Every structure is written in C-alpha cells, then in structure tokens.
Amino acid sequence: MFKKGLAILLTVILVAGLLAGCGQKTPEQAEKTKLKIAMVTDVGGVNDQSFNQSAWEGLKRAEDELGIKVSYKESRQDADYGPNMESLLDEENDLIWGIGYKMGNLVKEEAEKNPEQKYAIVDYAYEKTPENLVGVVFKAEQSSFLVGYIAGKMTKTGKVGFVGGVKGNVIDGFEYGYRAGVKKANKDVKVLVQYADSFTDAAKGKAIANQMYKDGADIVFHAAGGVGDGIIEAAKEQNKFAIGVDRDQSNLAPENVLTSAMKHVDTAVFDIAKSLKEGKFPGGTTVVYGLKEGGVDIAPTSNKHVPADILKEVEDLKQQIIDGKIVVPYNEKTFSEFK
Template identity: 65%
Template sequence: MFKKGISLLLALLLVVGMLAGCAQKAPEQAEKQEPTEKPLKIAMVTDVGGVHDKSFNESAWEGLQRAEKELGIKAGYQESKQEADYADNLELLVDQGNDLVWGIGFLMGKQVKEAAENYPDQKFAIIDNAYKETPKNLMGVLFKEQEAAFLVGYIAGKMTKTNKVGFIGGMDFDVIHRFHYGYKAGVKYANPDCEVFEQYAGAFDKPAIGRSIAESMYGNGADIIFHAAGDTGNGMIEVAKEKNKYAIGVDKDQNKDAPENVITSAVKRVDNAIFNVAKDLKEGKWQGGSTVVYGLAEGGVDIAPSSNKLVPKEILDEVEQLKKKIVSGEIKIPQSKEEYESMMK
C-alpha cells in the first residue's frame, strides 16, 4: 500500500514537472515575432556621365535616395565608364537580387531590353526610351523635353543683347532633338531675328569638347548658350563663368554651378519619375509592358526655380502664360527637325 502511494506520488510529480516545463516555454513562444518584410531593393546603371554628372544620372540617383529615405527601399547604383559596361552592369544588379533594375539613358535601350528578355522574372525600367513591343517585365519612361526647352529658348530670345545664342547637344538622337528643336522654336517665338548657333559634341562625358564649342560660339558673338550634353555641357558653363557670359543648364537646376551666369535651366524631373515608380512598386502597382510620359502637365519638366534670380519678372510672367498654352494644347512644341521646319512655315 505504501509503495503504491509512493509510485502514485512520483507519477503525479512527473506530470506536474512536465506541465511546468510547458508553462515555462509559453512566454518564449509568445515573444516570437513575425519576420519583418524585406525592403525593396532598387538599383540603377548609370550612363557614361556617371552618378555625379550634375545632369540626368545625378537626378536619377537623387530620386532613388529620396525613395530610400521616404519609402524605406534599399538603393544602389553601378557606374558605366563606357558603353561596353552596360550589359555587364545590368547583369550584376540582377545577380545582387534587386527587385527593380533601372537603365538610365537612351543609349542602353538595346541592352536593357535584352536583359529583360533574358531574365523574364526580373523587373526592369529605363529612362528616355520606349519600344514598339515592350516586354511585360520592362517599363519605359519618356519626357517632353521640348516643352521645357521651348521655355528656356523663349527666355534666351528675350534676354540676348547680341541677337545670337547657341545650342550644344550631347549626341545626335531623338532625346536631344527634342531639346534642340524645342529650344530653337522658343528662341524664334520670342525673337524671330535671333540667330541660333548649333553643334553636337558627340559625347556626354567630355567637358573639354564642351569648352571648345562654347569658346567658339561665345567668340562669334553668342551671349547665351543652352546645353543638353550632360557632363560635356559643364565645360560650357565653365567658359561662361570665365568670359562672364550667360548659360542655360539642363536636367537639374544648374544655377548653383555658376550663380551669376546660369540664368535658367530646362529641368527634367528624372528624380520624380524614379521616385514615383518606386512608390508604385511598393504599393503593388507595376506598369510593365508600357511607357509613361512626363511633360509640363505631369510635373515632369519645367524651368528651374532659380530662374527668378537673373531673369526679369516680366519675362517670367510671359513664361507662365506660355505654360498654360502648352498644357492646353494651344501651342504645340516641335520635337524634331521636320516638326520645327513645319512650324516655321
């Protein structure tokens, strides 16, 4: 009887011990948290101008940095030193596990599309290019550069004292044509008698060439030059400072580079486009297989905020009226030589 009682007591103690052990584990289980959602990884491949080109590559990187700060994404970039780097850089960013890979610039259009076809489960996007047939995992972003260029051209036509102004283009293709002929149309709209010097540098990363062209144009009487040439155009701005001439920047507000010389800039909000796509992606929206276009109406292009430092108020008031006419469609801005020549007729 006594032995049976002891055995029963030991069994009871064993059960209580097991229950106590389970009770001790419960708080640990309660403290376990659901795994946090991994931040989106978005990275970009720069064009040859590099991430500090004071132009569209830098603007794109600013958009990613803003997305990192405000949306919590993880941003990165890979710089291209030459066009041969594009494909390898795109593949490197895919290998790094990025959710979205950007190609910055028209020149890598072919490589971005090939990468999208080679990696159908990877999302890609490109600035300044569109495709006749866009893969579902790729989206293009274009801008109505001609609208901003027309406005700065109007300012140049109104402010020139010599009746001679200049344009320096980076490379001879559609994106720069929109700047070129939009600017020329704006100059002529403001001042039909003004002469426009025009030259393409053949590169976006050669400030020395920009310097050489600018020295020639200023030497021939131009008192204002607009560039759409990336880092090449920064050479022109340096000459404007040295010769105390006026310059017009591009893509970003370049007044800070020469506060007494850069009267305005044709601003192209690549940063806004990059940020907006990141925001959409985080919210589960993806416009793959399509092309998004940003103009004045969409807040994608404009003149620089610093324009009021050197441009007279009456001219800026006229510019504001022109903006309304452009957005309404009353004024159609040419984006090619053919459209410009048709407009002039």
C-alpha cells in the same frame, strides 16, 4: 500535481514565446525582406550634375521615404552596360534601371532573357514593351521651349547657342524645342548649333562655347551631360550666360547660369519605386512626363536673372502648352511646321 502544473505552465510560456518570435524579424531578416532597386548609370557617371545624378537622387529619396534598399553601378564606357546589368541581376534586385537611351536595346534584351526580373529605362520608348519592363520618357522639348523663349527675350546680341551631346531623337527634343522657343520670342534671333559627339568631354564643350561667344552669342544652352560643365565654365570665364539642363545647374556658376531646362528624372524614379512597393508596377507601358505631369519645368532659381515680366510670360506659355494651344516641336520635321 504541483510539478505537473508547473511543467504545463512552462510549456505554455515557451510556446507563446516561440509564436511571438515568429511574428518578429531580426534586423538581418528585415533587411533581406526590403525591396531592392538599383541603377546602371550611363558614361556620365552618378555625379554628372545631370540626369544620372537626378536618377540617383530619386532612388535616395525612395530609400529615405519608402525604406527601399538602393545601389548603383557606374559605367565608364559603353562596354560596361552589359556587365553592370548582369551584376545587378546577380545581386537579386527587385528592379533594375538603365539610365539613358543608349541602354535602350540592351535593357529590352535583358528583360526578354529574364522574364521574372523587373526592369526600367529612362529616355526610351518601345513599340512593344515587355511586361516586366517600363519605359520612362520626358517631353524635354517643352522645358527647352521655355528656356529658348527666355534666351530669345534676353539676348542683347541677337545670337544664342545650342550645344548637343550626341545627335539623336532625345537630344533633338532639346534642340528643336529650344529653337522654337527662341523663334516664339523673337524670330530675328539667330541660333548657333553644334554637337560635341560626346556626353563627357568637358574640354570640348568649353571650346565650343568659347567659339560661340566669340561669334557673338551671349547665351548658350546645352543638352550634353558632362560636356555642359565646360560650357558653364566658359560662360563664367567670359562673363556670359549659359543655360543648364536636367537639374537646376545654377549652383555651378550662380552669376552665369541664366536658367535650366529641368527634367525630373528623380520624380519618375521615385514614382516607379512607389508603384512597385504598392504592387502596381506599370510593366509593359511607357510613362510620359511633361509639363502637365510635373515632369519638366524651368529651374526655381530662374528669378535671380530673369525679369519678372518675362517669367510671367513663361507661366502663360506653360499653360498654353498644357492646354494644347501650343504644340512644341521635337524634331526637324515638326520644327519646320511650327508657327
């Protein structure tokens, strides 16, 4: 009788142990159940001091705060985009990001080929977005307008510059927003404009900036990815001002970066990760980030070189933009109509 009772007791303990074990995961199992999000950089690379780097910072924040497993594939040339997308698909990521408008068509094609896979794209909006894809765009013209206003108020020569990477709809927003801001500050200030036809050629950026400084510009704003590294280097060597883009770029030349037109790609990437984890992935839509949504702004370090009275005016302009009293132009047509 005693042996029978002991056997029953041992059986109960064993079953209880097994049931408890079923409710617990080994570290390996827990790792496998983590959400996985990855991104493909554009040719600027993950350390471009611009939007690729900002996107990666957003993913790293998602890793720290949301427990999501993150990774990236770096593209050295446009031809790398497709293979990198395929690699991330093979790695069974829950969400795959394409960083930059140059991947717009490719990401849509991938989404249509793989309807069970979720995708996201920075700086691209579709007329009809697949349900497994979300586009994220920024009103970069708004932050560009604000730094343009600062440049127009602070120039001592009456000339400022703009250097774009590759001409297109996204960079148009930076150019014409900036030009409108300069115009708002002082209609007599001349804006020199040139494109580098590259987002990576820092040497060309430096050459363009040096020529603009030689031609009388004392402040140059860039929206050109890695090209901007050369522009900021030229500003440092010439003891002039440059205006950074996408991230706060003051760390590259603290005495020569006047301000930066920030585009919070990191915030957008984190927000989409959070939505995915909560089961609210906004597929089939385009999410728009402007001043009102906290998606663009000027750099917090702007007060180092920009006088307090001008920053106060900038705060007033921000509110007017948010309230719809100022509609910032984003292309040549809207700029020609801007008053």
